[in-house]
Amino acid sequence: MTSAVASSTAHSIVEASPRSKAFASALVILYAVITILPLLWIVATAFKSQSDAIAYPPKVLFEPTLEGYVNLFTVRTRQTPDFIAKLPPPETWYDKLVRERDMVIAGPSKVVPRFVNSLIIGFGSTFLAVFLGTLAAYAFSRFRIPLADDLLFFILSTRMMPPVAVAIPIYLMYRQLNLTDTRLGMILLYTAVNVSLAVWLLKGFIDEIPREYEEAALVDGYTRLQALRKVVLPQAVTGIAATAIFCLIFSWNEYAFAVLLTSGEAQTMPPFIPFIIGEGGQDWPAVAAATTLFVVPIVLFTVLLRKHLLRGITFGAVRK
Amino acid sequence: MTTITQPDDAAISGMGAAARARTTRRVRGLSDRTIAWLFVAPTIALLLAINIFPLVWMIRLSFTSLNLSMSYLPLRFVGLDNFTDILGDEDVWLRLQTTAQFVISSVALQVIIGFGLALLINRQFRGHSFWTTIILLPMMLSPAVVGNFWTLLLQPQIGPFNYLISLFTGVPPSSFSMTGQVALAPWTIVLVDTWMWAPYVMLICLAGLRSIPDYIYEAAEVDRASAWRQFWSITLPMTVPFLMLAVLFRAIENFKMFDMVNLLTSGGPGSTTELVSITLKRAAFEKWRTGYSSALAIILFVTVFGAANIYVKALNKVKQR
Numbered sequence: 089m090t091s092a093v094a095s096s097t098a099h100s101i102v103e104a105s106p107r108s109k110a111f112a113s114a115l116v117i118l119y120a121v122i123t124i125l126p127l128l129w130i131v132a133t134a135f136k137s138q139s140d141a142i143a144y145p146p147k148v149l150f151e152p153t154l155e156g157y158v159n160l161f162t163v164r165t166r167q168t169p170d171f172i173a174k175l176p177p178p179e180t181w182y183d184k185l186v187r188e189r190d191m192v193i194a195g196p197s198k199v200v201p202r203f204v205n206s207l208i209i210g211f212g213s214t215f216l217a218v219f220l221g222t223l224a225a226y227a228f229s230r231f232r233i234p235l236a237d238d239l240l241f242f243i244l245s246t247r248m249m250p251p252v253a254v255a256i257p258i259y260l261m262y263r264q265l266n267l268t269d270t271r272l273g274m275i276l277l278y279t280a281v282n283v284s285l286a287v288w289l290l291k292g293f294i295d296e297i298p299r300e301y302e303e304a305a306l307v308d309g310y311t312r313l314q315a316l317r318k319v320v321l322p323q324a325v326t327g328i329a330a331t332a333i334f335c336l337i338f339s340w341n342e343y344a345f346a347v348l349l350t351s352g353e354a355q356t357m358p359p360f361i362p363f364i365i366g367e368g369g370q371d372w373p374a375v376a377a378a379t380t381l382f383v384v385p386i387v388l389f390t391v392l393l394r395k396h397l398l399r400g401i402t403f404g405a406v407r408k
Numbered sequence: 409m410t411t412i413t414q415p416d417d418a419a420i421s422g423m424g425a426a427a428r429a430r431t432t433r434r435v436r437g438l439s440d441r442t443i444a445w446l447f448v449a450p451t452i453a454l455l456l457a458i459n460i461f462p463l464v465w466m467i468r469l470s471f472t473s474l475n476l477s478m479s480y481l482p483l484r485f486v487g488l489d490n491f492t493d494i495l496g497d498e499d500v501w502l503r504l505q506t507t508a509q510f511v512i513s514s515v516a517l518q519v520i521i522g523f524g525l526a527l528l529i530n531r532q533f534r535g536h537s538f539w540t541t542i543i544l545l546p547m548m549l550s551p552a553v554v555g556n557f558w559t560l561l562l563q564p565q566i567g568p569f570n571y572l573i574s575l576f577t578g579v580p581p582s583s584f585s586m587t588g589q590v591a592l593a594p595w596t597i598v599l600v601d602t603w604m605w606a607p608y609v610m611l612i613c614l615a616g617l618r619s620i621p622d623y624i625y626e627a628a629e630v631d632r633a634s635a636w637r638q639f640w641s642i643t644l645p646m647t648v649p650f651l652m653l654a655v656l657f658r659a660i661e662n663f664k665m666f667d668m669v670n671l672l673t674s675g676g677p678g679s680t681t682e683l684v685s686i687t688l689k690r691a692a693f694e695k696w697r698t699g700y701s702s703a704l705a706i707i708l709f710v711t712v713f714g715a716a717n718i719y720v721k722a723l724n725k726v727k728q729r
Contacts, residue, residue, distance in 0.1 A: 104531040113533035119525060120542040123603065127545065129568055130557050145581070146568045220451045227447035231440055243451065246459040248712050250664040252689045253705030256698065257462030257469070280458035283451050312443050343552030343667040348693055358552040362671055372560055379557055383549060390548045394541060398611055401547075405653060406615050 127383070133376035138189075141372040155189070156373025158182045159366060160199055160381075164191040166367070198360070199378060206356040208271055210339040213278035218332045220279070221286025222324075226316060228287065229294040230302075240291075243284045244403065251344035259349060271354045277345055282335040285403060289334065292404035293327025294320065330396035333389050340386065357382050470703035476696035490703035499679075500687065500704070507684045509594065511662045514601045515655055521602065522609025523651065527643075529610070530617045544611065546604045555671030558600050562586040587673050593681045597669050601662065609654045616650030617643065652723050656716065663712055684708060 104112070133141050135152040164186055172192065178184040186193050224243075228236055258277060259268070267273030297320060305315040321328070340357075347359040361378045364371055390397070398406050438446070473486045494500050525543065529536050546554070561567045562585075570581035586596040620642065628638045666685035669675070675682035675690075688708065692701035 104533075109531050109533040112528040112531040113535070113539075116525065116528050116533075116536065116539050116543070120539045123546060123607075124542055126558070126561055126603070129561060133560070142566045144565045146566055146571055220454065223447035224451040227444045231444035233444055233448060239448070239452070243455065245713065246455055248660060248716060249459075249463075249709050250666065250685050250688070250705070250712070252666050252685045252692065253466075253708055254459070254462070256692045256701055256705055257466040258458070259693075260469075260698070261462055261465070276454075276458060280454050283454060287451060312438065312440060337548060341550030341553075343550060343671075347552075348689070358550050358667075361553055362556040370560075375556070375560075379553055382553060386548050386550075387545060390545060391541060397544065398615055401608060402612060402653060402657065406612060406650065 156377040159374040212275040214335040217282035225290035521606040526613035551668035555668035612654040616647035
């Protein structure tokens with residue numbers, strides 16, 4: 089799997105005829121529209137009222153409201169209209185919105201702490217994985233390490249385990265070490281998973297930087313570490329950024345470990361979102377609002393990563 | 409052990425080897441060999457601590473009857489009992505069968521759609537780059553979140569999916585349930601998985617198509633090979649290594665599949681979509697049969713690892729052709 093099918097030269101195919109291009113473009117656009125519809129439906133659901141969201145038949149046109157977002161961020165209690173009438177006038181627009189539904193806000197929901205957990209665990213594990221990965225990738229790229237291929241394969245093979253299988257002994261180990269449901273525990277675990285991706289991707293990126301640059305620096309009296317810091321790292325900055333985004337996306341999206349190893353303190357968004365409940369089951373506008381907020385960064389990253397996507401998803405096996 | 413010879417080594421080449429090493433160290437700081445090990449060691453140490461140590465522990469536990477809901481019982485070694493239990497259990501084989509069916513049908517569908525899309529996009533019509541990015545979005549999302557929001561889309565009454573189907577076929581929308589019916593649920597997980605991952609196969613195939621140099625097609629044109637012939641003798645064979653890579657990655661990922669299906673159907677109805685990862689989760693984290701589930705985890709790992717190894721060998725053979 090190491091140096092698989094790599095191609096450095098991008099070729100355009102023999103030019104297609106205008107008619108075949110029109111045909112291709114029609115089909116691809118049709119597919120793209122079908123593929124994006126579920127996402128648009130979720131974004132729209134976030135702006136529906138509770139009753140519009142579960143209307144039968146489903147509503148395409150509706151009066152938009154921010155109820156879903158308000159519900160996502162608050163905990164509310166139902167009150168009698170008499171009680172609400174006696175309250176002082178609402179201070180904010182969201183107080184007002186909630187009271188129109190015969191409810192009052194009782195406090196903030198847990199979504200913000202969960203979001204913060206996702207951020208801390210995501211950035212923490214990404215930083216560690218990229219840091220360790222850069223060092224290891226540089227060593228694998230530039231020095232002759234005994235059994236390098238075996239080590240690299242070992243690093244990759246740790247990713248072949250089903251996450252549920254890995255979670256069993258991790259659960260036991262973390263119980264002993266008091267790391268269950270802690271951010272530190274999750275950061276370490278995600279770092280271990282991400283570091284294999286980081287090493288493989290970064291080795292590819294560093295391999296592409298000509299050795300001559302460093303050699304010149306070494307001749308000029310730089311030490312290895314200086315050459316790494318002042319010559320190699322600046323050259324590898326795009327690769328490092330792309331790798332970091334891939335690691336971040338993994339940690340951000342991860343569910344299996346999160347649901348099995350956290351329950352509150354360190355819970356991230358993915359296991360939290362399905363359990364946003366209102367009166368009588370899932371509060372769909374709030375779930376949709378959470379999903380939208382959760383997915384927006386990913387969409388931005390996808391656009392940013394467009395050029396490196398192929399590398400990232402194949403562990404650097406395919407380069408464009 | 410450095411692989412690089414510095415030109416200025418010539419200046420000190422007159423000295424003895426030991427003296428030279430000493431000078432080099434003084435001049436250059438740490439030796440390359442030390443740096444190499446310092447750089448690799450933390451990663452290896454982390455993986456040993458978080459992956460290998462637990463794995464070894466799990467292997468030990470797989471020979472015990474440990475049940476965490478009764479962890480006051482002394483640890484009892486039962487030899488290979490867990491393994492014989494699992495391999496003799498008809499239910500486990502059924503779950504493996506369900507998993508195999510899911511892996512084969514989803515990967516097959518993704519290959520067909522992904523390769524088809526790649527062929528179309530490769531014609532480089534105007535705006536193909538924008539539409540490609542749109543198509544790629546689903547695979548970047550969290551599978552758990554995807555599984556969760558598809559339950560809304562697939563609700564027989566309030567979901568839009570059944571309505572769209574009824575619009576085209578006339579079947580009443582509340583007469584079928586994609587996630588609730590034994591006949592449909594296995595296809596539902598294939599459908600959602602394909603929605604997510606067909607773009608993955610597409611992206612890899614696209615790289616394959618772009619790696620084919622123009623001159624081969626030009627030569628085929630000169631020889632008056634038909635478009636059909638060009639596809640079978642140039643396009644397909646030259647894309648096969650890429651396709652195989654995509655199949656490898658997808659098959660491994662789907663064999664491990666847990667998150668999306670757990671939220672979409674949680675294995676139901678009955679156990680029609682209970683993939684082996686879900687069985688494992690239930691044994692380990694609901695019934696707390698740690699010994700038994702450790703053994704099952706090891707069997708799964710060996711299966712993935714073995715299958716992947718065989719596949720990689722085949723892949724390399726194709727590449728060398």
